[in-house]
Amino acid sequence: MAPKVSDDVVCQAIFKFLTDGSFPEKEAIVSAEFPPTAAAQELRQISKAREDVENEISALSRETASDVDGWISQAKQLHEDIERSRSTAREIVRQHEKGQQLQSQATDASKKVKLLENEIAFNEAVTRNLEDIRTIDRRIGSVQMAIEQDDLETAMGLLEEIEMLMKTTGLPSTTPVLRILSESVAGLRSTMATVLRQKWNSLVKVDPELRQITVIASTTDSPASLALVLNALTKLDMLGSVIDSLYRDIYSFILNPILSPSGSESSALSRDGDSIRLLPLPSAPNPTDIFDTLLSFFKYLQKRLPSTVTSLLTAKLSPPMISSLISQKLVPSIPTGVDGMGEFQAILDHVNRFSQALSKIGCPGSNDLATFTQQLPRLWINQRRVKSLDQVRVALSASTGETRQVERVETEQVSQKDQVFAEKAHDDWNAGWTSDNEESAEKAIQKEPAVNEEEDDFSAWDIDEPDAVEPESKDKPDDEVGDEDADAWGWGDEDEDAGPSAEPSKPDNSSGHVNGGTAGGQDSPRREVTLREFYTVTDIPDAIMGIIASHVSDSEKFTTPEYSKLQIASSGPALLALPTLVIAMFKAVAPMFYSQKFAGGEMFLYNDSVYLAEQLRLLTERHNLSRLKPDIEAIEKFGKIAYSREMQSQRTILSDLLDGSQGFANCSAQPYLGECENAVSATVDRVRHIHREWQSILSPSALLQSIGSLLSTVINKIILDIEDLSDISDAESQRLAAFCNQISKLEDLFLPEPQPGQDTSSGQTEVVPMTAMYVPNWLKFQYLMNILESSLADIKYMWTEGELKLEFPPEEVTDLIKALFADSDHRRRAIVEIRRTSRIS
Structure with missing residues (x-):
């Protein structure tokens, strides 16, 4: 008898069949030999438990055998159902495997079909490309034939078709055949371009x-x-x-x-x-x-x-x-x-x-031509400006160096009882003055001795010294004139006020005079004194004035009916601005040209500037051109700077020459004696050379002022050097006096000019040099020579009874005495007396 199979075991077998498509054998079902899964184990446990129950039941139900047979029949029925299910599952698996095989065969067949279609499309594309290549090749031949037949229209049309086919062909550009065709088309295009260029050149x-x-x-x-x-x-x-x-x-x-x-x-x-x-x-x-x-x-x-x-x-x-x-x-x-x-108006039309x-x-x-017509006034004034600047350059560069004498006339109202007239009335050199020739008198009035070299420079052109100029001292640097190089070019002349004033200096007549005067402080009667002097100018100022006068004249023409209707009439006022530009150009380039063309160029530049300022002033008064007054002041300042620059240069040269004496130390012994002699001789020669050079350039008064200023520089340096000597021997004193005497011989440069009708050949009229009037420290220098040659008693007498105290302060006199004389009771008493009398005075 077959063993009993529980319902759970059957259910488990059916579950396994449904999940993985397999069905266990009967023995496996009976023995429940399934894979050791958790469910199987549970089923096995349940089955075992049921077997135990069944065994118990079997013992209990033997009596009920008929019921068990029914169960067995049901189990057999179940087994048959399971077998049918298994066969059905196997059929399902077989059908599934057969479907997969058919699917694989269908896939392979579709791939073969697609490959065949691609091969057909490729063959068709190759056929089309070959047809395009053959068409392009034929078109190339046709274009060449059309070009040979001079059928440009046909050739151009075929060339456009070829280029279109080249763009639409499916071949890549790197294809050798297409590359060859492209080269052929490029050559064909080049040939076509050459033919067209030839045709164009022939037409x-x-x-x-x-x-x-x-x-x-x-x-x-x-x-x-x-x-x-x-x-x-x-x-x-x-x-x-x-x-x-x-x-x-x-x-x-x-x-x-x-x-x-x-x-x-x-x-x-x-x-x-x-x-x-x-x-x-x-x-x-x-x-x-x-x-x-x-x-x-x-x-x-x-x-x-x-x-x-x-x-x-x-x-x-x-x-x-x-x-x-x-x-x-x-x-x-x-x-x-x-x-x-x-x-030119006809040209504009x-x-x-x-x-x-x-x-x-x-x-x-064409609008540019209309713009030119509208801008004609501005273009005309610009061209006039450019020409003016070029005319200034030409006037300076083309100057022949020709010079001429011009007269300068100045009139001043002075008191007839002026101190200068009273003192000079008894001078022998003034005996020849008459009312008709008052030049020397005017010199005496206007050219008073200056305090220092800077004042001499400015007094040479009769102007007041500016406040910014400091008196010269022994420690003053060489660049005392200031930044004159920049001023010489005229930059900032309108803004800076460092130069001397343009106002002419006038003698101060407000104070009472020593010899004469009215009671109660009333002014004495005044008289008019006219100074007439000649100085040398070049041909350059006349050329500059010609340029400026042409601008002024043309500007005035625009105010007349004849020229007021011209298109450029609006530029008339702008013409009056050109003289300022001309003067600025002259100031910019003149220093270079004058230094190259003229000996003593700075003095010529000063004279030309003064003359140009005078002519501009006359032009301003004649045409009422008040706008030129700043330019007149600028050109005057420019001339003064040139004069001052030349004076400073000559002062430097003279100072350098005197420096060769090494302060006159040991001047009585060689080799110092020779060096001192050479320095003094060179200085004297230099002053005389400057006088000869400037004599033909400057006016007499300016010449005396300039030479006097240079000589004052020389004398001042000599005085300082001598005063710096702490010990002067008798031999050195004699040598120093000789050197001073050599310098004193320069006073012949300051002899007054002979008056008209005055007989100087007989020698009856004694001519007195005017050195003291133009050299501020001349009298001091003369007293220094006396001190060097005098005894201690003579020096004491000159101080107490003479006028030595008017030129020397007591400290300088006592220092000189200490240097000249050995320490003694006489020297000490003399020094005490000098100091005592100085305190009393």
């Missing part, structure tokens, strides 16, 4: 040698016309380069000779059939003729060339042509003077007509 010819241009619409032996060639050039993108080449040829060989003729020749156009030729004319070029020539040339181009060419060509030709026409013809034709503006004609034929750039 539009520019002959450089004949200066001729020829435009042929078509040729008799060729069907190619200018329009057809232009169409082909446009399709090949060659029209721009062809127009550029034509523009360069036309401008170089046609327009440029018209606008910039060589020499005095002009050009005219001659029309001969299809050609227009440029013919040279011997006459000077005229702007109006140039306008007509250019207009006829543009009309020829407008008539012979298609509009596509003329629009591009004129757009390139017009701007440079009009610019060159304005800069090279119209601007140079503007007259710098006022008188020629009437003739022609310019307007020319501009309108260009606008009609479509030439751009």
